[in-house]
Amino acid sequence: MAAAVGLRGDFTAAAVRRLAHGSRDAGQVRRLLSLAAIYGGGSRSAAALVGGVGLQTVRDWVLRFNRDGPDGLIDGKAPGGRPRLDASQRAALAAAVERGPIPAAHGVVRWRLVDLVQWVQDEFAVSISPQTLGRELRAMGYRKLSARPRHHAQEAETIPAFKKNFPAQVAAIRAALPRGTPIELWWQDEARVGQKNGITRRWAKRGTRPSAPKDQRTASAYIYGAICPAEGKGAALVLPRCNTEGMTLHLAEVAATVAPGAHAVLLLDQAGWHLSAGLVIPANITLLPLPVKCPELNPVENVWQFMRDNWLSNRIFKSYDDILDHCCFAWNRLTDQPWRIMSIGLRQWAHGS
Template sequence: MGSAVGLRGDYDGMALRRLARASKSANQARRLLALAEIYDGASRTAAARIGGVGLQIVRDWVERFNDRGPDGLLDGKAPGRTSLLNDAQRQALAAIVESGPIPAIHGVVRWRLIDLVQWLHDEFAVSLDETTVGRELKKLGYVKLTARPRHHAQNEHALEAFKKGFAAELAKVRAGLPKRTRIEIWFQDEARIGQKNKITRRWALRGTRPSAPHDQRTKSAYIFGAICPEHGKAAGLVLPFCNTETMSLHLAEISQAVAPRAHAVVLMDQAGWHTTDKLEVPANITIIPLPAKCPELNPVENIWQFMRDNWLSNRVFTSHDNIIDHCCEAWNKLVDQPWHIMTIGRRKWANGL
C-alpha cells in the first residue's frame, strides 16, 4: 500500500461527528466517525477498527471524502449491466409499438413481447429475452392496457372539429335565451342491461382463470341516463324500450332536474329517436347532436362502464322485474355519489367554457 492520503482541510473531527449524528444513513455515519478519528490524530488502523473494514477500504473512504465531501460517503447505486439497446433503438422500439403490427407483414394483430424480441433481432441483430424487452418498454412508459373501442368508420376530423366548434354552438344557444340565463351542459345516452350480462376482470392468483355466473337468457331493460358533470347532477329512467315516446319521457325527467331559470344544453348521439321531429322537447332544453360514430365524446359511456364494473356485472337476473330493481338501485347509487359524476363526466372542451 502506498503512503497515506491526507484528509481535506476544511473539516475536522468535531464537524464529522456532528454530521454523523444528523445522518439518516447508518453506513455514512460509520464512515464519518472513522474519519473523525483520523482528524483527531488516531491511526488509520484505529479508524479501520471503528469502521469494521480493512485499511484499503479506509483509503477509499478518504479519497471519496476528499473528492465529494460527506456525500461521497453515501452508498452509491451499482451501475448494473450496460443496456444492449441504444437510444436510437429505443426510439425505434417506441415507434413500432405506437404504430402497431401490420398483420400481412408481421403475422399478428397485436404486439406480444416475443414478437418484439423477434423484431429487434431482425432489425438490429440484438438478442434480448422477453423479460428484458418488457423492462425496456416500462422504462419508455408503456404498460399493457385494454384498448378502447373505436368505430371503424369514425371521422376523426369531425370529432376534433366538434370540440373546437362547441363554444360557437353554445354561443348560438345563449343568443336565443333571455339575458343572465345560466346554461347547464348535460350528456345523455341509453344502456341496455339484460340477463346476458357482462363479466368483468377480477383479482385472482397468477396462472388461474376465475369464473363468474353468466346467463344466456335475453330479458332486458334500458337505463336512460343523463348527467350534468359541472354540478354533479343526474336524471334517469329505467324503461322497456328505446323509442320516441320513452325518449320524450326522459327529456321531461331531465327538464325537472334543470335548475330554476337555467337552460339545459343536452348533447346526445344521432339515434333515430333522438333526432325525430316527433320528439317532445321541453322549453328549457336544447339538443345538440354529437357527430356520428363518435361515442368518445359522450362521458355517459364511461358512466355505463363504471356502473357495470362496480354494480351490474357478474350477476344473474332472475326476472325482468329483478333487472329493473338492480338498474334503479345502481342509478340511485350514482345519484348519491355526485363526485363520481363530476370526475368521470367532466370534459375540458365542454365544461371549460
C-alpha cells in the same frame, strides 16, 4: 498493506465532526467520524474500529475525502449494467409500438412482448428477454391498456372539429337565452340491460379459469340516462324500449332535475328517437347532437361501462321486474356518489380547467 496516505490539511477533527452532525446520510456520518478520529490524532486502526471496517477500507475513504471532500464519502448510485437498447433503438421501438403490427408481415394483429422481442432481434440483432423489454417499455411510459372502440367509418377530423367548435355552439345557445341564464352541460344515452348479461374480469389464481353464471333468456329493459358532470347529478328512467315516447318522458325527467332558472344543453347521439319530429322538448333544454359515429365523445358510455363492471354484470335476472329493480338500484347508487359522476364525466374540452 500499502503505506498510509495523509489526510488533506484544510479540515480539522472538530470541523469533520460538525459535518457529521449535520449530515442525514448514515454512511457519510460513519465515514466522517472515522476520519475525525484520525484528525484527532488516533491511529488508522482506531479509525477502522470507529467505522467498523478494515484498514484498506479506511484508506479508500481517505483517498475519496482527499479528492472530493465530504461529498466523496456519500455512496453514489451504482451504474448498473449496460442498457440493451440505445436511444435510437428505443425511438424505433416506440414508433413500432405506436404503428402496431402489420398482420401480413408480422403474423399478429397486436403486439405481445414475445413479438416485440422478435422484432428487436430482426431489426437490430439484439437479443433481449421479454422481462427486460417489458421494463424498457414501462420506462418509456407504455402500459398494456384496453383499446377504445372507434367506428370503422369515423372520419379523422370529425372529433377535433366538434371540440373546436363546441364553445361557439354553446355561446350561440346562450345568446338566445335571457341574459344571465346559467348553463348546465348534460350528456344522454341509453343502455340495454337484459338476461343475456355480460361477464367481467375477476381475480383468480393463475392457471385457473374462473366461471360465472350466464343466462340465455332474452328479457331486457333500457336505461335512459343523463348526467351533468359539472354538478355531479343525473336523471334516468328504466323503460321497456327505445322510442320517441320514452325519450319524451326522459327529457321531462331531465328538465325536472335542471336547477331552477338554469338551461340545460343536452348532448346526445343522432338516434332516430333523439331527433324525432314528434319529440316534446321542455323549454329549459336545448338538444345538441353529437357527430355521427363518434360515441367516444359521450361520457355516458363510460358510465354504462362502470355500472356494468361493478353492479350489473355477472348476474342472473329472474324476470323483467328483477331487471328493473337492479337497474334502478345501480343508477340510484351512482347518483348517490356525485364525485363518481364528476370523475367519469368531466371533459377538459367541454368544461375547461
